[in-house]
Amino acid sequence: MSLLLFLLNLLLGSYKIIPSLFMDKRLLGSLVIILFLAIYSCSYQPYRQANKSYKRQAKLYAKEVRRTPSLFFTTQNNPLYWIGTTNFNMRKPNFVIIHYTAQNSCEQTLRTFTLPRTQVSAHYVICKDGSVHHMLNDYLRAWHAGIAKWGNLTDINSASVGIEIDNNGFEVFTEPQMKSLFQLLDTLKLKYSIPANNFIGHSDIAPSRKADPGKYFPWKTLADSGYGVWYGDTTNVVVPDSFNSVRALRIIGYDVRDSISAIRAFKTHFLQDTSCILTEADKKVLLEVAERSL
Numbered sequence: 543m544s545l546l547l548f549l550l551n552l553l554l555g556s557y558k559i560i561p562s563l564f565m566d567k568r569l570l571g572s573l574v575i576i577l578f579l580a581i582y583s584c585s586y587q588p589y590r591q592a593n594k595s596y597k598r599q600a601k602l603y604a605k606e607v608r609r610t611p612s613l614f615f616t617t618q619n620n621p622l623y624w625i626g627t628t629n630f631n632m633r634k635p636n637f638v639i640i641h642y643t644a645q646n647s648c649e650q651t652l653r654t655f656t657l658p659r660t661q662v663s664a665h666y667v668i669c670k671d672g673s674v675h676h677m678l679n680d681y682l683r684a685w686h687a688g689i690a691k692w693g694n695l696t697d698i699n700s701a702s703v704g705i706e707i708d709n710n711g712f713e714v715f716t717e718p719q720m721k722s723l724f725q726l727l728d729t730l731k732l733k734y735s736i737p738a739n740n741f742i743g744h745s746d747i748a749p750s751r752k753a754d755p756g757k758y759f760p761w762k763t764l765a766d767s768g769y770g771v772w773y774g775d776t777t778n779v780v781v782p783d784s785f786n787s788v789r790a791l792r793i794i795g796y797d798v799r800d801s802i803s804a805i806r807a808f809k810t811h812f813l814q815d816t817s818c819i820l821t822e823a824d825k826k827v828l829l830e831v832a833e834r835s836l
């Protein structure tokens with residue numbers, strides 16, 4: 543109670559007022575409630591439970607890493623020995639997959655990624671004001687790609703960092719978002735030696751299921767800075783009669799089991815067009831990109 547009185551004194555600026563407060567119990571009660579709400583709002587952390595859960599899971603995985611492989615399997619006839627090598631480090635991401643959130647606010651996405659029932663996550667979320675939320679250690683596997691394929695790689699989550707950009711899919715990306723994205727890509731590329739061609743979008747790796755980051759995403763600007771493949775002037779490119787569009791898409795990395803969707807994904811990425819018909823001009827671009835992907 544003495545602490546409360548002291549705080550009330552601070553609030554009211556004078557010790558002389560306190561005695562009169564006791565005369566008016568309703569006023570005193572109101573002040574106590576206001577004080578409680580002020581303290582509560584200062585300490586309120588909406589993601590406290592999620593952060594606790596993160597630490598708990600990270601501890602379990604650390605325990606798993608410390609186990610010796612002899613516990614993993616047994617052999618029938620031959621003895622199994624465990625000798626720890628001295629030469630190793632952690633596996634690292636080799637791809638960056640870019641998404642839009644398809645949601646209406648950053649807050650909504652942060653909440654989605656901290657609810658166990660949603661079963662989705664990403665390493666980073668970039669809000670419209672350019673603020674970046676790091677949600678998972680880059681060495682751990684986020685659940686952002688889903689069923690996906692790029693070349694022969696089918697477990698994209700294990701090989702990649704996922705970046706979600708707050709965007710509902712029908713709007714341009716903001717300048718602060720792009721600025722933060724470039725800083726993040728720069729850091730990731732340098733830290734993990736990620737090849738330029740391995741900066742791709744969700745629709746590239748899951749063309750029949752996903753459309754993000756969509757036609758408004760500035761892939762050319764990214765490619766100009768070394769994130770992703772792009773093409774040069776196609777004026778003098780001659781497409782041979784024998785040109786096989788599906789094979790070219792496969793060379794780039796697209797899953798062509800659904801070739802129409804693969805064409806749409808290619809055009810969304812390289813031509814900012816969501817149609818699924820390849821014109822002669824489109825084929826020139828496809829040929830160029832395929833050659834740069836070899």
Ligand SMILES: [Zn+2]
Nearest residue numbers: 641642744754
């Ligand atoms: Zn996505």
